[in-house]
Amino acid sequence: MSIGILLPLILIVGVMFMMTRSQKTKQRQALEMRNKxxxxxxxxxxxxxxxxxxxxxxxxxxxxxxxxxxxxxxxxxxxxxxxxxxxxxxxxxxxxEEPAEDGAEAAAEDTEPADGVADADEAHDGTEEHISLDKSGAAAEQDDSAAQDEPVKEPNGSASK
CATH class of the missing domain: 2.30.30 (SH3 type barrels.)
Incomplete structure (x- = not known):
């Protein structure tokens, strides 16, 4: 046999061995995980x-x-x-929770930000603004504004605004 035929055959056997070995390792790890x-x-x-x-x-x-x-x-x-x-x-x-390593980090967490808002929940005054997802009102407003911008065609073919 020549080396040209033997080398690919050895390479294929080696790859198959490595694939089965890694698969067995994964199966063993999964079994250990399930057993714990x-x-x-x-x-x-x-x-x-x-x-x-x-x-x-x-x-x-x-x-x-x-x-x-x-x-x-x-x-x-x-x-x-x-x-x-x-x-x-x-x-x-x-x-x-991550423990603070020194007092400076804990002090920095207790201080209020420069804009005066300490927390988003504190800034919220309790009133809730409900946003409508209904597109019919928005479409009507868009149609009204479009109608104001478009010139009106006269029956004789001329346009007036």
Whole structure:
């Protein structure tokens, strides 16, 4: 056999070996992740649903989707086991608190901005302005203004304003 035939064959075998090895590594990591699930852990299913683990069985898990709503899922349907901080940030919108490293940063957070508005909620005086998404009123105003700008055609063909 010549080297021209042998080299591509060795290359193909090497690529196949590397692909199966990385796939086995990913499968092992997924199995470890699913095995570390315990009641109270936040998870995301492969369908994108977030839930809390209530019970772990051999091949299934019982998930609480919302208060009082439970569903059984196969362990293989769990896409990610989330940390408590990530679960609270994604599901509840609670950002994790970062401790201030020195007193200067804490003092800077307590001061009011230069424009005199400390917080958007404080600046809001409680009155709510409702914006209409109805286009009929806007279209009528646009038609009226367009009618004022366009010259009116007379029956004899001349234009007057």
């Amino acid at each position: 699930m315990e009641p109270g852990t936040g998870v995301r299913t492969i369908g994108g649903m977030y839930a809390v683990v209530k019970e772990v069985n051999d091949e299934t898990v019982l998930l609480e989707i919302t208060d009082g709503v439970h569903a059984h899922f196969a362990k293989s349907a769990i896409g990610t086991v989330l940390s408590e901080e990530d679960f609270n940030r994604i599901v509840h919108g609670i950002e994790p």
